[in-house]
Amino acid sequence: MNLPELKYPIGQQDFASIISDGYIYVDKTALIYRLVRSGKYFFLARPRRFGKSLLLSTIRYYFEGRKELFKGLKIRYLEILWDSHPVLHLQLSRVDPNSPLSLESTLNQQFSRWEKRYGIANSEEDLTTRFVNIIQGAFEKTGRRVVVLIDEYDNPLINTIGNRELYEKNRSLLKSIYVCLKDLDEYIRFGMLTGVSRFSSLSIFSGLNNLRDITFDARFSALCGFTEEEIQSTLGEGLKKLSESMQIHPEDAIKLLKENYDGYHFSEDLTDIYNPFSLLNCLDSCKIENYWFRSGTPTFLIKALSENRESFSRIFNADATSIELATNDVAFDDPVSLLFQTGYLTIKRYDPSTNMYRLGVPNLEVDRSLFLYLLAGYSHVRDTENLRLVHLMADALEKGEPEEFIEVLKSVLAPISYRLNGKMTELDFERTMFVILHLLGLEVTTELETSQGRIDLVVKTKDFVYIIELKLDKTAEEALQQINSRDYTLQWEKGNRKVFKVGISFSSVTRNISSYLIQ
Numbered sequence: 001m002n003l004p005e006l007k008y009p010i011g012q013q014d015f016a017s018i019i020s021d022g023y024i025y026v027d028k029t030a031l032i033y034r035l036v037r038s039g040k041y042f043f044l045a046r047p048r049r050f051g052k053s054l055l056l057s058t059i060r061y062y063f064e065g066r067k068e069l070f071k072g073l074k075i076r077y078l079e080i081l082w083d084s085h086p087v088l089h090l091q092l093s094r095v096d097p098n099s100p101l102s103l104e105s106t107l108n109q110q111f112s113r114w115e116k117r118y119g120i121a122n123s124e125e126d127l128t129t130r131f132v133n134i135i136q137g138a139f140e141k142t143g144r145r146v147v148v149l150i151d152e153y154d155n156p157l158i159n160t161i162g163n164r165e166l167y168e169k170n171r172s173l174l175k176s177i178y179v180c181l182k183d184l185d186e187y188i189r190f191g192m193l194t195g196v197s198r199f200s201s202l203s204i205f206s207g208l209n210n211l212r213d214i215t216f217d218a219r220f221s222a223l224c225g226f227t228e229e230e231i232q233s234t235l236g237e238g239l240k241k242l243s244e245s246m247q248i249h250p251e252d253a254i255k256l257l258k259e260n261y262d263g264y265h266f267s268e269d270l271t272d273i274y275n276p277f278s279l280l281n282c283l284d285s286c287k288i289e290n291y292w293f294r295s296g297t298p299t300f301l302i303k304a305l306s307e308n309r310e311s312f313s314r315i316f317n318a319d320a321t322s323i324e325l326a327t328n329d330v331a332f333d334d335p336v337s338l339l340f341q342t343g344y345l346t347i348k349r350y351d352p353s354t355n356m357y358r359l360g361v362p363n364l365e366v367d368r369s370l371f372l373y374l375l376a377g378y379s380h381v382r383d384t385e386n387l388r389l390v391h392l393m394a395d396a397l398e399k400g401e402p403e404e405f406i407e408v409l410k411s412v413l414a415p416i417s418y419r420l421n422g423k424m425t426e427l428d429f430e431r432t433m434f435v436i437l438h439l440l441g442l443e444v445t446t447e448l449e450t451s452q453g454r455i456d457l458v459v460k461t462k463d464f465v466y467i468i469e470l471k472l473d474k475t476a477e478e479a480l481q482q483i484n485s486r487d488y489t490l491q492w493e494k495g496n497r498k499v500f501k502v503g504i505s506f507s508s509v510t511r512n513i514s515s516y517l518i519q
Contacts, residue, residue: 006024006237006238006241006283006284007021007022007023007024008023008024008238008280008281008283008284009023009024009025009054009280010277010280010281010284011277012054013053013054013057014054014057015054015057015058015060015061015069016057016061016066016069018054019069020069024234024235024238025073025234026226026230026234026235026276027073027074027230027234028055028058028222028223029058029062029070029073029074029075029076029078030074030075030078031220031222031223032055032058032059032062032075032223033074033075033078033079034219034220035214035220035223036059036062036063036190039210039212040188040189040190040191040210041181041190041191041192041210041211041212042191042192042193042211042212042213042214043192043193043194043195043198043211043212043213043214043215044192044193044194044213044214044215044220044223044224045194045195045196045197045198045213045215045341046194046196046215046224046225046266046343047196047264047341047342047343048196048296048342048343049275049276049277049278049292049295049296050224050225050275050276050277050343051224051225051276051277052151052152052194052195052224053091053093053151053152053194055194055223055224056089056149056151056192056194057089059147059149059190059192060087060089060147060149062075062079063084063085063087063147063189063190064084064085064087065082065083065084065085067079067082083144084144085142085144085145085146085147085189085190086118086138086139086141086142086144086146086147087146087147087149088114088134088135088138088146088147088148088149089149089151090107090110090148090149090150090151091110091151091152092106092150092151092152092153092155092156093151093152093155094106095155095156095159097156097159097160097163097166100166100169102156103156103170103173103174104127104173107127107131107173107177108127111127111130111131111134114134114138115130115133115134115137117138118134118137118138118141118142119137119141120133120134120137127173127176127177128176128177128180131177131180132180132183132184135148135184135187135188136184136187138187139187144189145186145187145188145189146187146188146189147188147189147190147191148181148188148190148191148192149191149192150178150191150192150193150194151194152194152195152196153174153178153193153194153195154195154196154197154199155195155196156170156174157170157171157174157197157199158195158196158197161304171199178193191211193211196341196342197337197341197342198213198215198341215266216266216267216268216322216325217267218267218268218269218271221265221266221267221269221271221273222271222273224273224276225264225273225274225275225276226273226274226276226279227271227272227273227274228254228258228262228272228274231254231257231274231279235279235283238283238284239253239254239257239283241283241286242257242282242283242286245286246286256288257274257279257282258272258274259363259364260278260282260288260363260364260365261274261275261278261279261282261292261363261365262274262275262362262363263346263362263363264343264346264362264363265346265347265348265362266346266347267347268347268350268352268357270347270349270350275292275343275362275363275365277291277292277295278290278291278292278365290365290368290369291365292343292365292366292369293365293366293369293370293373294369301338301339301344301370301373301374304335304338305335305374305431306428308334308335309427310334310335311427311430311431311434311446311447312430312431312434312435312438312446313434313444313445313446313447314446314447315335315336315339316339316345316359316360316361316438317358317359317360318336318345318358318359319356319357319358319359320336320337320340320356320357320359321355321356321357322355322357324336324337325337325340325341325357336359339359340359343362343366344361344366344370345359345360345361345362346359346360346361346362347359348360367438368439371435371438371439372439374435375412375432375435375436375439389408389411389412390436390439390440392404392408393405393408393409393412393436393440394440394441394442396408397440397442397459397461397464397466398461398462398463398464400463400464400498400500402466402500402502402518403518406502406504406513406516409433409436409513410512410513412436413432413511413512413513424472424506424508424511425472426470426471426472426506429470429472429506430446430447430456430457430470433446433457433468433470434446434457437457437459442459442460442461443459443460443461444457444458444459444460445457445458450486450487450488450490450491452486452487452488453482453486453488455467455468455469455483455488456468456469456470457469457470460497461497462497463497463498464497464498464499464500465489465492465495465497465498465499465500466499466500466502467483467488467489467492467499467500467501467502468502468503468504469482469483469488469502469503469504470504470506471503471504471505471506472505472506472507472508473505473506473507473508474505475505475515476503476504476505476515476516476517477503477517478503478505479503479504479505479517480501480502480503480517480519481503482503483501483503484501484519488501489501500518500519501518501519502516502517502518503516503517503518504516
C-alpha cells in the first residue's frame, strides 16, 4: 500500500485552506493563544517568506470563532468561549511599487468590501475617515469589538525605496491610516501589524502608546519559522524521506538542514529558528538548494551597500544595540539595519553587560547566494563561471601560490561593472576582494587596525597568512613598502604559518590590477 504524498504548504498563506486541503501545519496555536491574552496591540518584524501572512491568517480564523478548523491543535484545548469578532484583515503585499495609485486602489477595494459587509454607506470621505467609519460600523453592526490585522504594513514603503516621491506619498497615507487606530481603542479587541522593518517615520510606535513590539521578545521568537523540536515532531516523516533520498543517516540530514536553513535568532536567548520557506521546499523536493534567496532578488542591496562607505568586513560582522536594529528606517539608514531587517544578517551573539548584539550571516543558503549576487554585481562573470574561478583561487591560496591567485583574480575583475559608481575608489576594490575571498570560504578581515595603521586585507588559510595592501593609481612598490615600514606582519611572524606580503596596484582606468609584488 502506497502512503499518501506529503503536502507542504509552500507559499500558501491561508490557514483555512491549509487545514481543509490536508497540508502539513506546524502548530503555532499555543503561542497565538498566549499572545492574544498578553496584550492588545502588537507589532512583529520578520524577514520575507517567514510565515507572517500565515500567522495573521491563523489569528483571523481564531477570532472569527472558526472552532472546527482547529481540531487537534493545541488552542482547541486552551480556548473555552470561541467568541466571534468582526475581523478587518488588511493585506498590502499586492501593492504595485510602479504605480503611484496602487496603494489608494488597494485600500479602496478592501474598504469597499468591508463597507458592503457591514452595511456602511460608501461616502466620498477620504480613506482615513472611511477606515474609522468601518471600525465603528463593524462594532455597531455586530455588537462586538473589532480585530484589526495589517499584513506587510511596510510593503508599500520597502518597494518604493528607489522612488523618494512615491515613498513619501505612500508614507503619508499609511501614517494617517495607522495612527487613527489610537483614537478607536473602545471599538478594538485586538490589533497586530507585521512587516519587515520598523519605520519610525510612520509615527505609529509613538502614536499607539501601547503597541508592543515583540520582534525581540524571547517568548514569541518562534511565532514564525520552525524550531528543531517542531521539525522532529511535525516534519519527521519528511526528514526521513529526505535522508532516504540522499542516502544519508537522518542525523546527517538534520545537520545539512541546520547548516543551510537554520541560524536565525530573534531574541537574546538565541533560540535557533529555521527559515520555513526554504525548509519546506527542501523537504518537498528532497534537494539542498537556495530557495529563499532565489524567491526574491534583493536588487536594492547593491545600491544601498555602494552608497555606504563602510568596509564589508565590518558590515557583515557588525555590532549593534536592539534600539539601533529596531528603530532605524530601513530605507535611508545604515546598511546593517537594512541587512538585518531583511534577513541577510541575524543575531549571532549577545553581550548583556553592554546590551550589544553581534550580527552575522545566518546560514550557508544566505551566505553563498548573497555573496555570489554581490560578486555578480561587481563583475560581468556568469554565476557558473564565478564558481569555477572561485575554486581555482581558493586552491591557489591553500597551496601558497599567490601569483596564481592574482592571475585568476584578474579575469574576475575584467571588467568591474560600471553599474556601481561612475569612478571606482580604493574601497570599491577592497570590497570586491572581500566578496571574492569570502566566497572562497577563507578567513578574511578588512581594515584590520594595528598600532601602525590599518591593514587593507588579511587572509588566513591553514598554512599561510596573506597581508594584502591595495593602492589605487599608485605603484605596487608603494603598497609593499607600506606593509614593511609599518610592520604589518609583526603579530604573525612567530606563528607556524608562512606569511606572504602582497602589494597590489589597481587602475581606475582599466578597473583591474595593473601590477603586483609579493614577498
